[in-house]
Amino acid sequence: MNKKIIIEGEKVHHVGYGPFLMAKAWELDIPSYFARNIRENGTERVEVSIGGKEEQLNEFIDFVKSNYPPEARVSKVREAEPPERIIPIEKYDRVLASEQHSTMVQTGLGMIEMQKKTLDKQDQTIDIIKEGDEKMLNKQDQTIEKTERMWLSLSGSDTCLNSVGIQPHCRYDTIPEI
Numbered sequence: 001m002n003k004k005i006i007i008e009g010e011k012v013h014h015v016g017y018g019p020f021l022m023a024k025a026w027e028l029d030i031p032s033y034f035a036r037n038i039r040e041n042g043t044e045r046v047e048v049s050i051g052g053k054e055e056q057l058n059e060f061i062d063f064v065k066s067n068y069p070p071e072a073r074v075s076k077v078r079e080a081e082p083p084e085r086i087i088p089i090e091k092y093d094r095v096l097a098s099e100q101h102s103t104m105v106q107t108g109l110g111m112i113e114m115q116k117k118t119l120d121k122q123d124q125t126i127d128i129i130k131e132g133d134e135k136m137l138n139k140q141d142q143t144i145e146k147t148e149r150m151w152l153s154l155s156g157s158d159t160c161l162n163s164v165g166i167q168p169h170c171r172y173d174t175i176p177e178i
Contacts, residue, residue: 002032002082003057005064007046009074013037016069017046018096024063025089028056032086035096043075051086 007017018035025033032051037044048064050057065077087095 001054001057002049002051002084002086003061004080004082005048005050005061006076006078006080007048007064007074008043008076008078009072010044011071011073012044012046013039015071017072018100020067020069021046021048021064022089022093022096024060024067025050028052028060030056030060031089033089033092034083034086035092047080049083049086051082 021035022033030050030052033049035046035048037046039045050060061079068074
């Protein structure tokens, strides 16, 4: 016996429906299984065809009607005209694994591209920071030079200020403002 279930909703693709339903089909020992995603007029659908004993299929349908993956937003679950033939569940398991590998590769490539863009932005930010740091250091050097000149002009001698700082024997009555 074969049956077909259609799951419709705002979000039923890319929420883990494939593995979710497949696990239940394996648990119920359903021998034939096939599922596919369809998008039509803004509505997402998952079509699931199953084959096996009537008791297994009815239990599977009851499960599908009352259980959803956590991220799914389902509006309707209904039965439809089943196909005459359905592939063995073992073959579909390989199909699903291949589809998921393909999706993971595409997702990974997208993530690598996003990472490249992020690293480029970080490099640009670092360049801006370095440029700002260089400007700030130049400004500090100018301020230090100006301060040294002011101190020297007050003391009248360059012996009061050297590479180790202000010498203790020098006397400054006023400290210039910078």
